[in-house]
Amino acid sequence: MPASIKLQQEFGDALQVLFVECQGADLEKSEAFAWRQKWMGTRAIWTDERPLEVAGSGLPKFALLDTEGKLLLEGNPLAMKKQIEEAIAEQVKKATSAPAGTPDKLAKTWARFVKGDIAAALAECEKLGTDASLAEPAKTLRAEMMTRAEGKIARGQWLVTNGYVAEASEHFAGLAKAVKGSHELESKISDELTRLQAPDKTLSAEAEASKALASLQQKMVKDKAFEDANVKALQKLAEKHAGTKAAERAARLAKLASIEFR
Amino acid sequence: MVARVPGGQSLRMEVEMKASSRKQAGLAITLLGTLAFTTSAGGGESTRYTFRNAPVNSMGVKSMADLRGKPVLIDFWGTR
Numbered sequence: 001m002p003a004s005i006k007l008q009q010e011f012g013d014a015l016q017v018l019f020v021e022c023q024g025a026d027l028e029k030s031e032a033f034a035w036r037q038k039w040m041g042t043r044a045i046w047t048d049e050r051p052l053e054v055a056g057s058g059l060p061k062f063a064l065l066d067t068e069g070k071l072l073l074e075g076n077p078l079a080m081k082k083q084i085e086e087a088i089a090e091q092v093k094k095a096t097s098a099p100a101g102t103p104d105k106l107a108k109t110w111a112r113f114v115k116g117d118i119a120a121a122l123a124e125c126e127k128l129g130t131d132a133s134l135a136e137p138a139k140t141l142r143a144e145m146m147t148r149a150e151g152k153i154a155r156g157q158w159l160v161t162n163g164y165v166a167e168a169s170e171h172f173a174g175l176a177k178a179v180k181g182s183h184e185l186e187s188k189i190s191d192e193l194t195r196l197q198a199p200d201k202t203l204s205a206e207a208e209a210s211k212a213l214a215s216l217q218q219k220m221v222k223d224k225a226f227e228d229a230n231v232k233a234l235q236k237l238a239e240k241h242a243g244t245k246a247a248e249r250a251a252r253l254a255k256l257a258s259i260e261f262r
Numbered sequence: 263m264v265a266r267v268p269g270g271q272s273l274r275m276e277v278e279m280k281a282s283s284r285k286q287a288g289l290a291i292t293l294l295g296t297l298a299f300t301t302s303a304g305g306g307e308s309t310r311y312t313f314r315n316a317p318v319n320s321m322g323v324k325s326m327a328d329l330r331g332k333p334v335l336i337d338f339w340g341t342r
Contacts, residue, residue, distance in 0.1 A: 004337040016334045018317065023340030031318045033341045046318040051311035051326050051336065061338040069308035069330050077337070084335070091333035148331065158322035167321075261341070 001039065003077060004062070007088065008042045014092040017044040020051070022059060032226075032256040041221030064088065067095045099144060103137050113145050116174075119181035121145060149185055156192060163245025165207035166214070169196050209241035213250050226257035 008017040021030040027048045034040055054063045054074045062080075064073040064087055073080065073087055098110035106128060113121035122145055129138030152175055159168035172192050179185035196203065216237060220230050234254035241247040312325040323329065 002337060002339065004335055007335060014332055016329050016332055018329075018334055018336045020336055020338050021341060022338045023342045025341040027315055027318060030341060034318075040319070043319070045320040045323060047313060047315070049311070049313055049315070050338075051313075052309045054338070059338055059340050063336040063338075065309060065326075065329075065334040065336070067331055067333055069310075069326055069334070071309070072333075088333050088335065095332050151328075155322055162322070164321070 001037075003081065005039055005042055005044060007085070008044045011088060011092060013043060014095065015088055017042070018051070019044060019046045021046070021048045022050070022061075028252075028256060029259055032259040033261065035220065035225035035253075035256065036261070038221070038225070040225070041218075064091075066091055099141070101137070102141060103134060105131075105134060106137055106141050110141060110145075113148075116178045118145065118149055118175075118178040118185065122182050122185075149179065153185070153188055153192070156189075160192070160196065160203075163206040163210050163249075165196065165203055166211055169193075169207075172196065205241065206244050206246065209237070209244040209246035209250075212237055212241065213246040216250070217253075220253075231257045 002019075004017045004019070008015060019030070019034070021027075025033065025048065027046070030046055030048055031040075034046060052063060052065075052071065054061060054071075056075075058076075060077050062074065062077040062084065063071055064084060066072045072091070073083060077084060096111065096114045098107040102110060106125070109121050109124045109128065112124065122142060125138050125142040125145065128134050129142070131138075152171075156168050156171045156175065159165075159171060172189055176186070176189050176193060179189055216230065216233055219233075220226075223230060231254050234250045234257075238247045238251040238254065241250075308330075309326040313323070317323055326334070
């Protein structure tokens with residue numbers, strides 16, 4: 001198992017591992033390969049596109065980006081294991097710190113936001129912003145908080161649109177608690193929750209299908225992913241829940257089983 | 263060309279060759295990709311890449327900007 005997968009498991013949601021295939025395989029082949037190698041089942045994500053260029057040729061190779069997306073470290077991961085782990089730990093710690101230049105008086109507000117108390121952090125920001133010396137940084141910090149909160153809402157909307165209904169419900173329920181008291185955000189999340197809770201055949205079908213697929217994928221992670229029983233179960237799921245996004249994903253996964261590797 | 267070594271690592275040797283057959287043409291394309299990969303970027307700028315296709319398992323990630331706020335470990339790997 002690649003060390004990156006272990007790091008993803010170790011750091012969980014605080015780290016994002018991105019695998020970039022560099023030897024010409026497309027996304028489907030890369031995914032099929034990862035399933036076969038038992039590398040799936042973490043939060044790691046996979047692409048065949050290179051988001052940045054790094055120096056030197058040859059594999060293995062890594063690049064570590066800081067919390068702002070800037071290149072921090074690059075090289076051969078086998079030779080820099082300890083450096084990578086230390087740098088990630090430092091960045092994870094930094095991720096909870098306020099953005100650079102934030103005055104000390106506002107740093108606690110940011111900490112509150114990071115812990116998930118979004119409404120309280122926004123209110124505190126507004127209150128501190130009445131102090132003329134903090135007005136500008138408080139405005140900047142509030143804008144950053146709103147951008148991130150809007151990002152969380154957009155993520156939930158994406159989950160709904162793409163048939164991850166159970167995940168979306170959980171996501172918005174957590175957000176609803178976090179923004180309670182912030183009218184601006186509360187109404188947006190309330191709208192989403194109302195939409196999810198309303199009797200809707202399409203959403204119910206998506207919820208049932210995505211739940212069934214999630215369960216089957218957990219089995220695939222533990223077993224040989226593409227053993228006959230799993231492939232048949234994927235095909236059956238795709239037929240039974242035809243018309244749902246989860247059925248499309250199941251059919252796609254079943255197709256991956258037929259990809260051969262020399 | 264890609265050479266296998268014990269431990270499953272791949273060594274990519276950059277060579278210049280004429281693509282006189284389909285197989286060689288494919289290899290040349292792979293090498294061009296590698297050469298592009300070796301040019302250095304970074305420079306203290308934030309990575310602003312937008313994906314043509316959403317990464318597998320990404321749950322809505324469209325660009326590197328969507329990953330801001332947490333460190334990102336990019337693992338360049340190969341299926342061969």
